Amino acid sequence: MNRSIFFQQNSIVVAIVMFISIATFDANAQTIREYRLEPGSSGLELTMRDVARPEPGAGEVLIRVRAVSLNRRDLSVAGRSSSSGLVPLSDAAGEVIAVGSGVTQFAVGDRVAGTFFADWPGGPRTAEAMASARGGGVDGVLAEVIVSHEDGLIAVPDYLTYEEAATLPCAAVTAWRALFTNGALERGETVLLEGTGGVSIFGLQLAAAAGARPIITSSSDTKLERARALGAVGTVNYRSRPEWQEDVLALTNGEGVDHVLEVVGQDTMLRAIQALAYDGHIAVIGGLSGRADALPLGRLPRGALISNVFVGSREDFEAMNEFLVEHELHPVIDRVFPFEEAAAAYAYMDSGAHIGKIVITL
Numbered sequence: 227m228n229r230s231i232f233f234q235q236n237s238i239v240v241a242i243v244m245f246i247s248i249a250t251f252d253a254n255a256q257t258i259r260e261y262r263l264e265p266g267s268s269g270l271e272l273t274m275r276d277v278a279r280p281e282p283g284a285g286e287v288l289i290r291v292r293a294v295s296l297n298r299r300d301l302s303v304a305g306r307s308s309s310s311g312l313v314p315l316s317d318a319a320g321e322v323i324a325v326g327s328g329v330t331q332f333a334v335g336d337r338v339a340g341t342f343f344a345d346w347p348g349g350p351r352t353a354e355a356m357a358s359a360r361g362g363g364v365d366g367v368l369a370e371v372i373v374s375h376e377d378g379l380i381a382v383p384d385y386l387t388y389e390e391a392a393t394l395p396c397a398a399v400t401a402w403r404a405l406f407t408n409g410a411l412e413r414g415e416t417v418l419l420e421g422t423g424g425v426s427i428f429g430l431q432l433a434a435a436a437g438a439r440p441i442i443t444s445s446s447d448t449k450l451e452r453a454r455a456l457g458a459v460g461t462v463n464y465r466s467r468p469e470w471q472e473d474v475l476a477l478t479n480g481e482g483v484d485h486v487l488e489v490v491g492q493d494t495m496l497r498a499i500q501a502l503a504y505d506g507h508i509a510v511i512g513g514l515s516g517r518a519d520a521l522p523l524g525r526l527p528r529g530a531l532i533s534n535v536f537v538g539s540r541e542d543f544e545a546m547n548e549f550l551v552e553h554e555l556h557p558v559i560d561r562v563f564p565f566e567e568a569a570a571a572y573a574y575m576d577s578g579a580h581i582g583k584i585v586i587t588l
């Protein structure tokens with residue numbers, strides 16, 4: 227098989243290169259299949275190869291990956307020439323198949339997920355921690371087997387499937403950190419979510435479970451209906467209502483929302499600020515429409531708090547998992563693709579047709 231996937235700065239041309247035959251995983255084989263972003267004729271190509279099976283060193287764990295999920299970031303990473311040679315994607319869940327010397331936290335057979343940062347257990351962030359973002363600063367997880375230091379792993383709650391657990395490391399932890407670590411979300415407060423992608427849908431589910439009042443925007447009435455079923459108390463179609471911030475204000479009796487998860491950036495920042503209440507909190511997260519480089523500080527309501535989110539630490543992930551277990555929250559998975567169709571998963575994310583998360587199983 228020889229198809230190609232090319233990533234260019236603002237577009238992806240779907241194709242894939244495979245130098246191996248399609249096969250099922252063999253636990254005893256000396257080789258495994260993994261994808262890397264490799265230079266091709268027009269941009270980076272998502273290339274699958276057979277490579278030597280890695281071995282865990284001291285303090286490390288070998289994981290048979292069972293599911294990975296995509297984030298919008300993965301499209302940007304694939305569009306940068308500096309990603310050449312990288313194993314892409316940050317989010318994986320799987321089973322421990324071997325441990326290196328000195329490993330104390332995990333044993334063979336345990337179900338684990340990787341943390342987004344391979345090296346940020348908690349506490350203040352460091353340059354090393356920020357440089358350890360999987361599928362960006364360091365190799366990611368789109369492979370049948372990966373190695374991780376045990377400190378970069380977390381136990382998967384029993385009630386979650388591997389597919390569900392693989393959705394958590396980036397989008398869910400980002401929403402958690404924004405709402406709880408930074409925002410100290412309280413019951414009864416209002417939360418504005420923009421669009422129905424991964425971060426926003428987790429924000430909606432977490433806020434609703436905490437007894438807060440989520441309001442969400444979307445370009446699609448069908449997606450808004452789904453969001454209502456997930457706990458949204460207010461919905462606005464930002465396509466048919468371009469001045470959607472006025473609808474959000476109306477939904478809050480003119481007071482504005484207490485928190486915004488700002489994932490869109492340039493197109494929405496000012497409107498989000500206009501929809502914010504006194505003493506409200508705006509978590510600056512994403513740039514779906516381009517980064518909002520100029521923050522209109524003079525337009526902020528009195529007492530507003532701005533926080534800048536970059537996912538979260540293992541400590542955040544652990545706190546979130548406790549909350550997920552308590553509320554038995556199930557991530558919203560839109561579609562699941564087989565490992566051999568990773569390119570199609572990228573293209574589906576690029577289309578924006580999804581609600582919640584896109585998963586690849588192995």
Ligand SMILES: NC(=O)c1ccc[n+]([C@@H]2O[C@H](COP(=O)([O-])OP(=O)(O)OC[C@H]3O[C@@H](n4cnc5c(N)ncnc54)[C@H](OP(=O)(O)O)[C@@H]3O)[C@@H](O)[C@H]2O)c1
Nearest residue numbers: 298400421422423424425444445511512513514535536537
């Ligand atoms: N800083 C961090 O720690 C962090 C972590 C995770 C993600 N991010 C960033 O946050 C953003 C969201 O990531 P994601 O993975 O959740 O993305 P995603 O799943 O791809 O979200 C896509 C959805 O966003 C909505 N959208 C797109 N353009 C929009 C616009 N102009 N106005 C309103 N909604 C719009 C659409 O929803 P509808 O179809 O409903 O209209 C679209 O389906 C990205 O920029 C990502 O890079 C940052």
